[in-house]
Amino acid sequence: MSRPASARALIVAAARSGAGKTSLTAGLMQALAARGLAVRGAKSGPDYIDPAFHAAATGAPGLNLDSFAMAPPLVAGLLGAQAAGADVLIIESAMGLFDGLGQGSGRDGSAADLARAHGLPVLLVLDVSGQSQTAAAVALGLARFDPGVRVAGLVLNQVASPRHEAQVRAALAPLGLLVVGAVPRNTAMSLPERHLGLVQAREHPALAAHIARLGAIMAAALDLDAILALAAPLAGTSSPPAALPPPGQRIAVADDAAFAFFYAHLAAGWRAAGAELVPFSPLADEAPPAGCDVCWLPGGYPELHAGRLAGNRRFMEGLRAFAGTRPVHGECGGYMVLGEGLVDAEGRRHAMAGLLGHATSFADRRLTLGYRRARLRADCPLGPAGGHVRGHAFHYSTVTAGGDDAALVDLADGQGAALGPAGGRRGLVSGTYFHAIAAESRP
Known part of the structure; x- marks a missing residue:
């Protein structure tokens, strides 16, 4: 795989929570890192747990980017700092792509805010379980919902069979939406959960082996070169200002x-x-x-x-x-x-x-x-x-x-x-x- 000339970034998003974003994101990060790329991760919105899985997959600390709680200069500074020294920065969306406060102010906390403000393309994880042609309607709606948010590629997730995949691809073909992979249904990809979401990475049994397994699955299911080509170069940003003053020395x-x-x-x-x-x-x-x-x-x-x-x-x-x-x-x-x-x-x-x-x-x-x-x-x-x-x-x-x-x-x-x-x-x-x-x- 060729190395990009400068840090590039994209957002992994979906129509809703529970579509498989975290497992796919961690596996994608691991697969790219296994190809020799310096990969960094971030999570849009408030979330403590997913960045730790990103860190396990990339070998570098994770980060949160929150358009509601963080002023735009802080978001821009953190975005640049997280991408520094990286080949690619992968940002995982919270909830659905457009989900936030819904105020339309550019500070509603959604992943769409980040995509719009920083020109970041979206890799859409499309959970196709229990549907075929309808999946194309969902993808088209997300792609056209906001002209300022570019859905650059699709990953079909929870594919039941080769016939199922062919049906979904046929429905998508006339829409001009690029499909860059299809992930078969696989219960081994699941991460354990508890009342606040996923079990913490530090408590996950055999975490390294699980991340490696996700990486192998994504390397086989996704066109990594095509995904990397979708990522957009990041503009240079200044150092991030302090989010809160330190409470002590x-x-x-x-x-x-x-x-x-x-x-x-x-x-x-x-x-x-x-x-x-x-x-x-x-x-x-x-x-x-x-x-x-x-x-x-x-x-x-x-x-x-x-x-x-x-x-x-x-x-x-x-x-x-x-x-x-x-x-x-x-x-x-x-x-x-x-x-x-x-x-x-x-x-x-x-x-x-x-x-x-x-x-x-x-x-x-x-x-x-x-x-x-x-x-x-x-x-x-x-x-x-x-x-x-x-x-x-x-x-x-x-x-x-x-x-x-x-x-x-x-x-x-x-x-x-x-x-x-x-x-x-x-x-x-x-x-x-x-x-x-x-x-x-x-x-």
Whole structure:
């Protein structure tokens, strides 16, 4: 395979979630990397899990690009930074190609925003299971829906037989849409799932072997040269501005299977600003390192490890001692651990750190999902009082006791509808159920 003269990029998208984008994307990345290309990955929209599979397939860190939460200069800077030194950058769409807030502002969070703003071609994954001619109608609708978004090629996924493939190709032939591969139905491609989506890459059994198997499947099913030819060269961009100011000089960051939801662009931005990130593992009963001046508890799956966390005295006592003199902030799962207690899926209550007064339950499940806008009521690791932050919420747990702590933020949804005061703060401790992505500039 010939190497491109400069970094090129394309978006892998589909009509909906569950069409096989992540397996196909990881396999495509692996197949291209096996040909000697330097491949990088990114995910459009808020997502912690898929970028880790991209990293496993490419051997380089993944990244998120979010047109709603990130201002255009930040998106452009991150796009350029992720492509630096690469032959090809593959961006996986969240949900369907055009799915976002639907405001038509160019900042609705959809993959179509990225395609339109940066001239990125779309490789459309067409799940043809249970259909033949209708698949052509779906493809044509997506290709013509927005003249500013170019569907450059199609991959037929979940093909049942050679006859099925021939039927779909015959229906597509008059439409002028290029088919660059057909992937047979194969249950071995599936990735295990849990309540927030795919099981984390770090927990996947035999991950390297699974990624290699996906790569072999895609190398056989796809025209890799044709796909590479579809990718568009990226224009040069400046270095990305910081998404959030670093909350300290040495930042203790919880990092294990219970606290894995930490955005790569935040880490990179803080390091670029001169901060040092020091990982520690609450599941291994490690306390926040004493030499740090702030502690960050990311989201993750503490509800799956509540009993173990509750029994880890070194972690809990060390966290409480740290919070007596230095700021501690928790997001989503981290916020749950900062509270008084957490009820697991079996209804068992486990005592948490007690640094904030709320309590949460995973037994009483209710999905909360969507973009968030927040105005900070007080100085905290997210920024100064009066500052604005954009992010998202995605959790099934619920608050069963609100406690009496002061609210940390005034919260609104992605459209700006007020959701009221949220989060909590007490002394140097703060927390929110939403995940911060970037600060928002206001006139």
